[in-house]
Amino acid sequence: MQKKELKRQRLLDAAYDLFQKKGAASTTIDDIVKQAKVAKGTFYLYFHDKKSILDSLVFNICHKVFRDACQNMDDHRADNLADNVIHVVDHIIEYFKCDPLTLSVVCRNFGWKPVLEIELQNSDDLFLKHILLALKNSPEMKDRTESAVINLVYVLMEMVGSVCYAAIIEHEPDNIDNMKPVLYEVIRKSLS
Amino acid sequence: MQKKELKRQRLLDAAYDLFQKKGAASTTIDDIVKQAKVAKGTFYLYFHDKKSILDSLVFNICHKVFRDACQNMDDHRADNLADNVIHVVDHIIEYFKCDPLTLSVVCRNFGWKPVLEIELQNSDDLFLKHILLALKNSPEMKDRTESAVINLVYVLMEMVGSVCYAAIIEHEPDNIDNMKPVLYEVIRKSLS
Amino acid sequence: MQKKELKRQRLLDAAYDLFQKKGAASTTIDDIVKQAKVAKGTFYLYFHDKKSILDSLVFNICHKVFRDACQNMDDHRADNLADNVIHVVDHIIEYFKCDPLTLSVVCRNFGWKPVLEIELQNSDDLFLKHILLALKNSPEMKDRTESAVINLVYVLMEMVGSVCYAAIIEHEPDNIDNMKPVLYEVIRKSLS
Amino acid sequence: MQKKELKRQRLLDAAYDLFQKKGAASTTIDDIVKQAKVAKGTFYLYFHDKKSILDSLVFNICHKVFRDACQNMDDHRADNLADNVIHVVDHIIEYFKCDPLTLSVVCRNFGWKPVLEIELQNSDDLFLKHILLALKNSPEMKDRTESAVINLVYVLMEMVGSVCYAAIIEHEPDNIDNMKPVLYEVIRKSLS
DNA sequence: GATGAATGAGTCTTCATTCAT
């Protein structure tokens, strides 16, 4: 039976729910196990501490959002490089715009690097690979090293993530819809 | 006498020192007042809580770094808009590169918005105003609203801050010197 | 005001009472502060942990019992060395025989060495000094070094303490009154 | 097959090893079963609780050390009673001096009484019986009851055990080699 | 204004023991 994995999932679900409602800092292990209807000790069978379950959660969220975005863009491929990237970014922004609580769980705890790395290791032909391939093969990028391309993606992603969080959660410096044109302009210019 | 202000400063200094050494989370009010040689209750005469002293500290740091950067750039004005902005950014990066502990205090707690706002209210003719003026008056920006220009600066600053932190503190995805060309290219293209 | 010292004493008293009733291992900090009518944090203002309050308690008990025994013997001095030592030992045994709970607190946690050392440092002319002086000056001991004499006292004290505990608390191998002649015979022979 | 007895032994061996390395208090059942490569529940098939396995261990150690000492002395019999006893005691002390970790497992948890009792019940003509017989038949002891003789042995053993532990483990009040003459003098005088 | 003793709710963590498989 997968009872074991099921308990782990119950804990993740409970933590996700509580982190959304009360924030990770104000959520106690007690809260989590109570909501998961699991004994306290059980928590420590699956996670080392609170940070560990938060990391798992954040990774899962980012992974899922990123995959969905790439998938979706794969279905609506444009011939223009920048448009494709913006499509992905827009999908991510829209997701978090509609679900700001999940964004508040991810908070600022996350770097895209781990997701990128995992994605790149996977053998399935995910769009992320296409993007990097496209980036590298596009006329403007063709004489860059792979790591230079990855760093460029990373920088743009950090920008998007950071502005996303500030605009959606803290409403700084403006609402996200007003920030979008600015972001997309920077992306468009950077990839041309 | 400014005895009062002096105590406040002692508390700020102690907190700054301890936040650098141990991190804000692991520093207790006890640690701070002990190092500041002040009674525990006194802390609450000057700051509402721990978050409040951290905010003060972060604001002071960012303010200072930003002013220095602008001042320094004011002394080496280039006629090119992008070069001037990159000059400021480079100054900030170099500062934190040499003093990563201070960066670790600022952590991810900060947005540039408050600093911008304070700066813009001040009546002294700091370069920041010049930059915004220059931005608005530059051929490429001349048909943008002021808030659009501020948002562009904000987006680029968030990008710089976020990458700065990741590269210097977490060594992700590469060391800061290798990230600089990427950042500067994005800035240069965005401001042209 | 000695409010501070008073709280410390309330904690010691409560711990002493509970250690007697339930044993040190089964007594929690919670129990202690509850009985002392003191907040939990207050405990940690005065003692580092549970072991620390137990050590204080044990030291106080041993110190008191030892002083009383010496004092009492000082009032009934015999001209015979062995008789004087046995007088002290008997006083200690009788004390613990009448108050076995206190002995159970002391348990096996104690060595006489610390008490001896403290006593020897004090300048008041306690009988312990007389004993050691008498021991050293007695014909049989006169050609021993001071440390050799102390070691002999130590060995006999360990024997008494150990047998005392076993006989009174664990009723092994016989009741204490039947063990007394054996102990005294060993002491008498050792000091002759 | 003795598979059963073998598991019990594996548990004992693991516990012995861990108690030596980390102390009994800091060793968990988890540690023990993990090292014994046995499931956690299995532990409770062989021992009632942690105290129970420690008791078994301590008994085994004391039993073995005592038997070896008696055996060895049996091979080097002296005609003098005290010398024989001291021979046994010295063997025990030397054993623990060379293997203080084992002594630290025995700790202060032990009384010699159980070992004595088991030994006396066994029908094989171990030296312990000879000693007691010799003690009882020696001129000085001949008019004592058997229990009086046993109590004397017990008292001396407690003294040796207690001083042994203090000197070897806690280095109090002196190293064991300096304590030996004191112990042997007391024994010698007590048995004359 | 300044003090620092006192508070006590809150948190994480451990671990002996059980029991369904």
Next chain:
DNA sequence: GATGAATGAAGACTCATTCAT
């Protein structure tokens, strides 16, 4: 007999905040 996942009571300890002096 053997397993090991699950339990949850129990425990130690922290620390921001208050308030009488």
